[in-house]
Each structure stands twice: as structure tokens, then as C-alpha cells.
Amino acid sequence: MSRDERDIDFEAVTNEAIDFLNKEDMDGFRAIFLELHNYEQSEIYQTLSDQEKNTLYKFLSPEETADFFDHLELEPDEYEDLFDNIDARYAAHIIGAMQYDNAVDILNEISREKMTTFLSLMNKDDASEIRSLMNYEEDTAGGIMTTEIISLNILMTVREAMRHIKEMAPDSEMIYYLFVTDPENHLVGIISLRELIVADDDDYIGDAMTERVVSVRVSDDQEEVAQIVRDYDFLAVPVVDYQDHLVGIVTADDIMDVIHEEAGEDYSRLAGMSDNESTSDSALETAKKRLPWLIGLTFMGMITAWMLSFFEDTLAKVVLLSAFIPVISGMAGNTGTQSLAVAIRGISTGEIKESSKLKLAGRELGSGFLTGVVCGIVIFLIIIVMYQEPTLGIIVSGSLIASMSVATIIGTIVPLMMNKVGIDPAIASGPFITTANDIISLLIYFALANVFMASLL
Amino acid sequence: MSRDERDIDFEAVTNEAIDFLNKEDMDGFRAIFLELHNYEQSEIYQTLSDQEKNTLYKFLSPEETADFFDHLELEPDEYEDLFDNIDARYAAHIIGAMQYDNAVDILNEISREKMTTFLSLMNKDDASEIRSLMNYEEDTAGGIMTTEIISLNILMTVREAMRHIKEMAPDSEMIYYLFVTDPENHLVGIISLRELIVADDDDYIGDAMTERVVSVRVSDDQEEVAQIVRDYDFLAVPVVDYQDHLVGIVTADDIMDVIHEEAGEDYSRLAGMSDNESTSDSALETAKKRLPWLIGLTFMGMITAWMLSFFEDTLAKVVLLSAFIPVISGMAGNTGTQSLAVAIRGISTGEIKESSKLKLAGRELGSGFLTGVVCGIVIFLIIIVMYQEPTLGIIVSGSLIASMSVATIIGTIVPLMMNKVGIDPAIASGPFITTANDIISLLIYFALANVFMASLL
Missing domain, CATH: 3.10.580.10 (CBS-domain)
Structure with a gap:
């Protein structure tokens, strides 16, 4: 069966299975359901209503249910409700019959009371195997074995x-x-x-x-x-x-x-998102998950604004300066994110070793400087053509070179240092590095502008 | 053996193997090299000098070499040189003895002449199997089977x-x-x-x-x-x-x-990088690979600057307006990147179906509006406290709400539309969406500022 054929066929089978459940036809249901791959059974299970699920529990043994529970892919908040409509003894039996690593995953996500209830109700051997596995951290070999x-x-x-x-x-x-x-x-x-x-x-x-x-x-x-x-x-x-x-x-x-x-x-952290976002979340749930980041960034943004307000005089004298704020902070942000992405990936795949950190930082700085020079020349030429202002051109392209070089260093050094002191470097997410680079690049820009102020007026 | 023990042990074995190669001791070399896992053999191979490699080819049969060539992980530009020092007939024999899918990967990366030479020199059955596999696109089931x-x-x-x-x-x-x-x-x-x-x-x-x-x-x-x-x-x-x-x-x-x-x-595309970056690249190579993106972004940044220069009069009258440029464009950029990340991931994992596109766009818009309102209130309060300027507060927070809502829509719709017309949505990389959102958010900001101009003066 090709994928499309399978999709069509699978829809028909799903409907048939649900029909049998609703007609309370146990033999009919078992005949087609147990023919399916456990993954497909889990797919059907997830489309069932509560009532249909209850019928299914009557029709299947706990072992048969456990086989496809091994394939369930649930969001963290869905575990708690999973056993709400199931008799506790039957539920404990299901969990005990699941692959132990999957059983542990479920027990770790539900309330402590439910967990102890299920463990006390299940077969002793299963319970003791599962208990011993629960001692391991989730993200270790012990946790997934x-x-x-x-x-x-x-x-x-x-x-x-x-x-x-x-x-x-x-x-x-x-x-x-x-x-x-x-x-x-x-x-x-x-x-x-x-x-x-x-x-x-x-x-x-x-x-x-x-x-x-x-x-x-x-x-x-x-x-x-x-x-x-x-x-x-x-x-x-x-x-x-x-x-x-x-x-x-x-x-x-x-x-x-x-x-x-x-x-x-x-990936999520590079975009400044929490890990547990799901495409099935509502707008409100999504907003809730993203807000902590965004509010933090708002405050960081206000620092930028506060800093810029010190340059009000400079800006008042040469208003055109503000037109280049977005391009300078944007380019610093872009190069910083590139360096950050390289560093995070390198750390998490283990490609970056202690010895190669300095080399990487040097490489990134070199690349930031080189790309800065090229983009700086491009922007200088555009400014000459558009505004016939060589001094402005020098200020903008000069700060572009400086801030792109600094941004690569920030993007590389910050995650490497965080990793060194044992903080997950992915917390130094894209938006934070970008905002930090905003502040630095604009400081460079206005410092340079002040130096050349006399010739701008 | 644990990982650390293995690392230490492996270093010793590697040195021993290289010693045997340099001493031209075939039996000694074979005794320890052939005991290793093919992956470990490939690791050792990649540390060898050209001369040591030549000795290795003398000591091993093409089949034995093929076994660990199956595990080589090369950068695209390293394939061309791989067979430079090997006798063409021996090389053809190696390729023919490799797993066919890996053989195809190699032949696809080297020059056409070399490819046809190797195919003509190898065993006929192998050549015809490999030829038939070469008809499939690299990223399809046929290409990896x-x-x-x-x-x-x-x-x-x-x-x-x-x-x-x-x-x-x-x-x-x-x-x-x-x-x-x-x-x-x-x-x-x-x-x-x-x-x-x-x-x-x-x-x-x-x-x-x-x-x-x-x-x-x-x-x-x-x-x-x-x-x-x-x-x-x-x-x-x-x-x-x-x-x-x-x-x-x-x-x-x-x-x-x-x-x-x-x-x-x-991941790379979210960060606006090409795929073929390697941590072993030099600064110049890295700069070369990133420049096309960055020059494109420089031009887009200049569009922003050019647009802002139309608001020179507005800016000249209320200089403080420019202090908020970074926070507005930054927040629009951040929310847009979040939406983009969700869309790209959803498309590439197949989680987003035709029917759910509108729902996703609506969800993102809703979340952009909600987070915009919260961040807008935060920023309004800060502005009241810092500058006692309610009108400025309304302009900044109003444009934050509008631009964060629009940014989520841009971040969602652009990749979905590109996907629809058959363009790889990942090309709508992070930085491009961010720069597009810069332009739109600043237009909203200055439009609002012009409306409230009278009460600002």
C-alpha cells in the first residue's frame, strides 16, 4: 500500500471499527482492530469519544490495550486524564503490561497519588521493575532503556x-x-x-x-x-x-x-519558544506559553529605548541617523543568531570540544569582520548614491563592521560560557542574544556618530 | 566499556594502528584494525596522512576498505579528493563493494568523468545495480534505499x-x-x-x-x-x-x-544559514557562505532606512520617537520568528494539513494579539513612569499590538503560501521574515505617530 492508499484504506477501517464499538459488536471489533499495527490502533484510539473508549476497554484485554498504549504520543497535560474513565485495577494492569520504559514515562507525568495507586495494584514483578527504572533521570540512558x-x-x-x-x-x-x-x-x-x-x-x-x-x-x-x-x-x-x-x-x-x-x-529555543508548544494549542494557550519570553524581551527592549534617549541631542541635530537604527541592529542580530546557532548545535551534538572553543570563537570573529567589511562597503556606496553624505556613510558602515564583529563574538561566547558553568546554553535563546546585540550595536553607532558629529553638522 | 574508557582505549588503538602502518607491518595492522567496528575504522582512516592511507590500501582488500567507507561522513567537497591517491581499479572495486545506497551517494558527489570511469571498471552486476539506483532523486525513498x-x-x-x-x-x-x-x-x-x-x-x-x-x-x-x-x-x-x-x-x-x-x-534556515556550513570551515569559507544572505539583508535594511527617511519631519519634531524604533521592530521580529518556526516545522513534519492552515493562521493571529496587548500594557506603564507621556505611551503600545499581530500573520502565511506554490518554505528564513516585519512594524509606528502628532507637540 502506498501512503495515499493507506490513508484512504485506514479511514475506512477506522470508521468500521468505531461502528462496531457503537453497535457493541465485540467480535466484529476485535476481528478488524487486532489485525492492525499497534501504531494504527493508537491512532484510532485517539479519535474515540469517552463512551467509545469505555466500550473498547470492555472488548480488549489489558495486554491488548497496553500494546497500543506503547505507541500513544500524548502532550504532557493529556496524561493526567488518560486513566480517568478506566477502572484503576484495569489501568494498573495496562501500565504493567506496557514496555517498562513507556510505563515509566506515563507514571512520571501523572499525580503522585495515582502513581502509587497504580503501582500497588499491579503485578509485583512489573511494579518492582518499573520502580527501579523510575530512579533514573528522564534524559539519561537509564531513563530511556x-x-x-x-x-x-x-x-x-x-x-x-x-x-x-x-x-x-x-x-x-x-x-x-x-x-x-x-x-x-x-x-x-x-x-x-x-x-x-x-x-x-x-x-x-x-x-x-x-x-x-x-x-x-x-x-x-x-x-x-x-x-x-x-x-x-x-x-x-x-x-x-x-x-x-x-x-x-x-x-x-x-x-x-x-x-x-x-x-x-x-530549534524551539533558537526561535525563543518553549518546548512544549503544540500545533493543537489554542491562541490563549500559545500566548500564555510565549508571554514569559516576550515580557522579558519587552523589558530588554526598554533598556535599549532608555539608552537611546541619552542620545536625544545627537538625534535632534542629525535626524537622518535614526533611519539607520533598524539596519544596524538588524544586521548585528542576524550575524549574532548565525553564530549562536553554530554554537548551540555544536555543543548539543558534542562537535565542539574544549580545545576547539577558542578556534571557533576566532573563526566566528573573523567571519563577522569579513562579512561586516563587505556589507559595510555595500552600504557606504548606497549612502553615497542616495544621500551624498560620505561622513554618514563612514559612521554607518564603520558601526556595521564593528557591531557585526562583536555580535559574532557574543553569539559564540555567551552559550559556550553558559555551557561551561553548567547552564543549558539553549537558554541563551535567539531573541535574547539578538536584543543584547541590539544594545551593543546601537551604542557603537552613537559613539561613532558623536565622534564625527562636528563634520555631520 | 563506558564512553570515557572507550575514548582512552580507542586513542591507544589508533596510535598502535598508525604505528603498524608506518612500520609497514601488515599482519600487526590487520590483527588490530579488523577487530574494530567499521565505524571506528572509519574514524581512524580519517586521521591518516596520505602516505599512511596508501599503505592501508596495500594492506586491506577493497572489500575490507568498503566496509568502513560505508561509515565515512564527508563534507560535500571532500568526496572529489577521496580517490585521488587510489588506483582507479581498486577504487572502483571499493565502490562496488560498498552498500549500494552509499556508493550512489559518493558517485553523485564526484565529477562525471570519475563516475563513469569507476562504473566502467567495476563488476558488471554491481555497476548495473548502482546505475539503476542513481536514477532516483537523492531525497526520496529510492535515493536512500x-x-x-x-x-x-x-x-x-x-x-x-x-x-x-x-x-x-x-x-x-x-x-x-x-x-x-x-x-x-x-x-x-x-x-x-x-x-x-x-x-x-x-x-x-x-x-x-x-x-x-x-x-x-x-x-x-x-x-x-x-x-x-x-x-x-x-x-x-x-x-x-x-x-x-x-x-x-x-x-x-x-x-x-x-x-x-x-x-x-x-534549524540552519531559521538562523539564515546555508546547510553546508561545517565547524571545520575557516573564517573566510564561513564568510563566503553567509555573505549572499547578509548582502540581501543589507539591501532590505536599506529599504527600511529609505522608508524611515520619509518620516524625517516627524522625527525632527519628536526625537524621542526614534528611541522606540528598536523595541517595536525587535518585538515584531521575535513574534514573527516564533510563528515562522511553528509553520516551518509543521510543514516539514507534515503536521500541518490543508484543512488546518486557516486554523493555524487564526491561532497565531490570536496569540500575536494577546501577547501584544500584554506587552503593550507593560510598555505603556513603563513609558508613563519614565517619561510621563501618555500620548507617546499610546502610540508605542498601540503599534506594538498592531505590529505583533501582523508579524504572526506574516510569519505563518508566507511559508504556507510558498509551500503551496511548491517553493521550499524554509527559504523564507528567519532573517528575511524579521526584516519584512521591521518594515511593516515601523510603517505602523510612524503612521500612528503622525495621527497623534498634534497632541505630541
């Missing part, structure tokens, strides 16, 4: 391993990489299912496996984990604790979400 | 299928999803290796497989493909031609790169 894994004993034969895999396959998220442990559960090797299939049945796992295994620590940042998985083209990477015990794996599908999410964070 | 796949015949038994997989495994990129075809090579089903392992040996593939298989077309955009793989948590998705023949698959590792790349594109 799954513990439902198959590990092989180093002393097994290939035949024994294959039998073990056949038994365990239904309960584990990833069976294509098998991690090999010694009797103390230390991670000692890796073998892919591909290698197992090609290997001789009587070989020992210890001989067939690869000993050089790349792992991550439970506390490693999820972005570092993503980088490793992407670099090595892994389908999964093992997670170990500080004693090198195998505690879980992070799979490629979780990594795709991490890459998507982290890129979105950098 | 691999054709080295295992497909199963619908009439096989599970036992026959497993035997077939064992034979084919060494030559195929992905063996964990098996796609099932009928005798005319139409895609008719899918079965995972997991399901095969658990299934009974005598079952027929046709009975064990899932018939509902999600596929993409060769011409589908890579971003759509990424969306499907991410939604469904696939490890691979099959690619079909217009007659539903199975022609290849796109694997999760390629999708991770797509997600990374596309997010980077949106």
Missing part, C-alpha cells in the same frame, strides 16, 4: 542459545542483538541473531561472540547515547551500571525519538 | 525460508524483516525473523506472514519515509515501484541520519 532483554550465558552453545531465544522472544523488545554475560551478569560480549543463525549449532557463544562491545552507562545523557547509536548504525546499545553489570538496552526506535526531540528543542 | 535484501517466496515453508536466510545473510543489510513476494515480485506480506524463529518449521510463509504491510513508493520524500518508520517503530520499511514490485528497503540507521539531517536543515 528497556529491561526486557534476552541475555545469553557465555557458556551456552549456539543451539542452546537459539532455544533460549525462541522461548524468550515473545517477552522482549529486541531479539536481534544478544548480549552475553558472565555468571555475575557482567557484560562480556555481543552476538547478533544474524551471526547466531550463520554459526555452527555446536559452537560456544563465548567463541562466536564479539568481545569488543560498545556500551553506555545508565547515567549517560540520552543525546550521547543517540550519537553512539547513529555513528555505529546500531539497532540497540547495551546499558551497564557502574560495576559493568548489564541492566538494559536502548533500542533504535527510542533513539529516533531522541534525535527528533533534541533537534526540536534546539 | 538499499537493494541488498532478502525476499521470501510466499510458497516457501518456514524451514526453507530459514535455510534461504542463512545463505543470503552475509550479503544483505537487514535480515530481521523479511518481505514476502509472489512469483511476479509483487510485495504481498511481511514476516519478522522473530516470528520465523517462533513459528513451526513446516508452516508455509504465506500462512505465517502478516498481509497488511506498510510500504513506501520509490518517489516518496525521505521525510515522509522517516515519519512512517518513526511512527511504526520499524527497523526497516519496504520500497515499491508504481506496479507494487518490491525494489528495496530503507533501514532504521538511514532513517536516523535523515531525521538528523532534516532537523539540521530547518
